[in-house]
Amino acid sequence: MFNLSRLLYLLSEIPYWDVTATKGNEFEDYFLKRELLMGIYEKGFExxxxxxxxxxxxxxxxxxxxxxxxxxxxKTAAFCIPALEKIDQDKNAIQVVILVPTRELALQTSQVCKELGKHLKIQVMVTTGGTSLKDDIVRLYQPVHLLVGTPGRVLDLTKKGICILKDCSMLIMDEADKLLSPEFQPSVEQLIRYLPSSRQILMFSATFPVTVKAFKDKYLPKPYVINLMDELTLKGITQFYAFVEERQKVHCLNTLFSKLQINQSIIFCNSVNRVELLAKKITELGYSCFYIHAKMLQDHRNRVFHDFRNGACRNLVCTDLFTRGIDIQAVNVVINFDFPKTAETYLH
Structure with missing residues (x-):
């Protein structure tokens, strides 16, 4: 049996966020448009x-x-800022496509683009599977400069001749290793064929498994390589594990809930069924709890994601659907109720 009191003491001592030392640059050093600088500072970036x-x-x-x-x-601002800077707002054409693996990340990324570009006349659109294709078609007949979406939906609209990419000079792949998994890679490669030969590709991720190499060699023969992964975890995030039998997990979780100072927590399980059962159990213990997984209707998923972001609930139980790039500032505790299936899943 693990020493729970020791774990609780150590958790109480954790500093939560830290970002490694910078070179001391300022946003003004990049000669960005004044309107873009206004959006950057209003978003709180110093x-x-x-x-x-x-x-x-x-x-x-x-x-x-x-x-x-x-x-x-x-990472999101690292590619959104140059994308917004390079767009010609007087040119009525899609000039940047940002691909992401999940609907939630697409919504979050498009929101960042809109906030950073709020003083620019740049039209941002988000398109993902599980939403009305007809609405997207209608929207694409209006001006769109920057398109954020999941690969399958963007490819579908492109094949239909609705999404025109002949003027798209920049393709951004966020969570690139996931986009190059068997689920997405065929769509990504087909999509690249619709881009001009002079296009620029930016690939961002926390992990780059060997499967990325063949893609890089084919489409990014001489990329500028940035590697800030001297360590696998953020400074200020401390990790602990509780070695318990399956039947002790809920008791352990209940004790952590009662002792920890939780702003918001995300709790991961390995299956849809376990997500729903654990969320029910947490609610029965008297704690506010939402759950989210891929088998839910998209409207329901959107509502849960939105409400959790806005602080309507303290705890969210989910599958690894929710691991990629989701940035919710109030979350200060992450719990893996089940052991993650892969190292990459745990890291993300």
Missing amino acids: RPSPIQEESIPIALTGSDILARAKNGTG
């Missing part, structure tokens, strides 16, 4: 994080980028 310092000036030169950086270090 100066670039390390991944932003490395990525923004290189992306602005038009070079391909292969970047590894930890989750939570400002």
Whole structure:
């Protein structure tokens, strides 16, 4: 049996967030449009994080980028800022496509683009599977400069001749290792064929398994490589494990809930069934709890995601659907109720 009191003491001593030292650059150093700088500062960014310092000036030169950086270090702004800077707002055409693996991440990324570009006349659209194709078709007959979406839906609209990519000079792949899994890679490669030969590709992820190499060699022969992964975890995030039998897990969780200072927590399980059962159990113990998984209707998923982000509930139980790039500032505790299936899943 593990020493729960010792674990609780150690958890109480954790500093939660830290970002490694920067070079001291300022956003003004990149000669960005004044309207974009206004959006950056209004979003609360004071100066670039390390991944932003490395990525923004290189992306602005038009070079391909292969970047590894930890989750939570400002990756989204590292590619959104140069994308917004390079878009010609007077040109009525899709000039940037951002591909992500999940609907939730697409919504979050498009929101960041809209906030950063709020003083620019740039039209941002998000499109994902599980939503109305007809609505997307209608929207694409209006001006769109920046498209955020999941590969299958973007490819579908492109094949139909609705999404025109002949003027798209920048393709951004966030969570690139996931986008190059067997589930997505065929769609990504087909999509690249619709882009002009002079296109720029930016690939961002925390992990780059060997499967990425063949893709890189084919489509990014000479990328600028950024690797900020000297360690696999963010500074300030401390990890603990409780070695318990299956029947002790809920008791352990209940004790942690009663003792920890939780702003919001995300709890991962390995199956849809276990997610629903654990969420029911947590609710029965008297704690507020939502759950989310891939088999839920998209409207329901969107509502849960939105409400949890806005603080309507303290705890969220989910499958690894929710591991990729989701940035919710109030979450200060992450619990793996089940042992993750892969190292990459745990890291993300």
